[in-house]
Amino acid sequence: MDPAQSKGLIHTAACLIIGDEVLGGKTVDTNSAYFAKFCFKLGINLRRIEVIADDEAEIIEAARRMSQNYDLVVTSGGIGPTHDDITYQSIAKAFGLPLKLHDETWSRMRRLSKPHKNQPNFDWDTPSAALTAKQRMAILPLDESRPPSEQAMFVHDDLWVPISVVNGNVHILPGVPRLFEALLEGMRPRLLPRLVDPEGKGVHRILISTPLPESAVAEFLTQLAGEAEPKGVKIGSYPRWGKSRNTVTLVGRDLEYLESLVPAVEKAVQGQCVQEEGELDSDSEEPIKQQ
Numbered sequence: 001m002d003p004a005q006s007k008g009l010i011h012t013a014a015c016l017i018i019g020d021e022v023l024g025g026k027t028v029d030t031n032s033a034y035f036a037k038f039c040f041k042l043g044i045n046l047r048r049i050e051v052i053a054d055d056e057a058e059i060i061e062a063a064r065r066m067s068q069n070y071d072l073v074v075t076s077g078g079i080g081p082t083h084d085d086i087t088y089q090s091i092a093k094a095f096g097l098p099l100k101l102h103d104e105t106w107s108r109m110r111r112l113s114k115p116h117k118n119q120p121n122f123d124w125d126t127p128s129a130a131l132t133a134k135q136r137m138a139i140l141p142l143d144e145s146r147p148p149s150e151q152a153m154f155v156h157d158d159l160w161v162p163i164s165v166v167n168g169n170v171h172i173l174p175g176v177p178r179l180f181e182a183l184l185e186g187m188r189p190r191l192l193p194r195l196v197d198p199e200g201k202g203v204h205r206i207l208i209s210t211p212l213p214e215s216a217v218a219e220f221l222t223q224l225a226g227e228a229e230p231k232g233v234k235i236g237s238y239p240r241w242g243k244s245r246n247t248v249t250l251v252g253r254d255l256e257y258l259e260s261l262v263p264a265v266e267k268a269v270q271g272q273c274v275q276e277e278g279e280l281d282s283d284s285e286e287p288i289k290q291q
Contacts, residue, residue: 010072013071013072014070014072015050016050016062017077018051018054018075018087019051019175020054022077030177031180034181035076042195042197043195047070060090063075063090063094067095072171075091076175078090082133091141097143105138109138110124111160113134140162150165151165156186171187203253204258207277209245210270217268218237224261224268228252231254233250234249235250236249244281244282247277
């Protein structure tokens with residue numbers, strides 16, 4: 001990616017979840033779902049989510065491809081102190097960068113991290129295996145041709161963990177959901193000026209609950225989609241198995257236009273606009289037979 005492009009408008013995004021524990025079913029990935037909602041609220045078109053193993057070759061391939069194809073790339077996982085945390089080194093290799101101790105990260109870690117209760121004798125100035133493991137998390141891919149401030153972002157005063165930025169658009173985040181979410185939200189002010197909608201109004205979604213099966217509304221929705229697509233509106237239909245009502249969605253940036261469609265859609269699908277799916281569900285009603 002050209003350095004100038006990394007400062008351009010953000011139209012598209014991708015999310016790369018890295019971790020054997022996710023693929024092995026040991027950990028449930030919630031970060032991609034959080035990122036999807038984050039992008040939706042900001043009006044960023046999230047185009048791809050991938051989950052890959054802690055495998056250097058796979059990380060290299062995915063990071064290069066995503067950096068080339070999408071404006072904003074976020075990775076999650078693989079930046080801890082153990083041998084299988086290889087995200088930093090793999091992404092460094094992906095873009096031909098050296099790994100170097102990042103002084104500010106190391107300084108913040110020493111100042112802000114608290115000693116573990118099971119390491120009562122740990123000392124920051126005494127060489128040890130634990131010290132080496134901790135320092136591993138402050139060794140980042142660094143490009144001498146780019147300003148240091150663009151390669152490691154600190155978005156919370158009380159967190160030492162950096163957002164390492166590689167090739168201008170690959171943002172390396174931890175896999176721990178609490179940290180991932182906090183750092184992602186901390187990025188928001190830096191992303192807003194680069195959005196298609198700089199005020200961050202994002203995209204709107206209107207939900208319409210219908211008691212009809214998808215086959216009964218398919219013709220109308222197909223016709224509506226053809227009329228609305230030129231205006232940037234997507235029409236969706238989502239069956240809710242075992243429930244008494246399905247959901248039709250209207251998604252777009254122009255709220256006024258979206259709202260103008262609601263009366264006709266409600267009439268055609270015998271539905272009602274709702275704030276949340278399930279709002280009109282009734283336990284006494286028979287589930288829809290999906291067909």
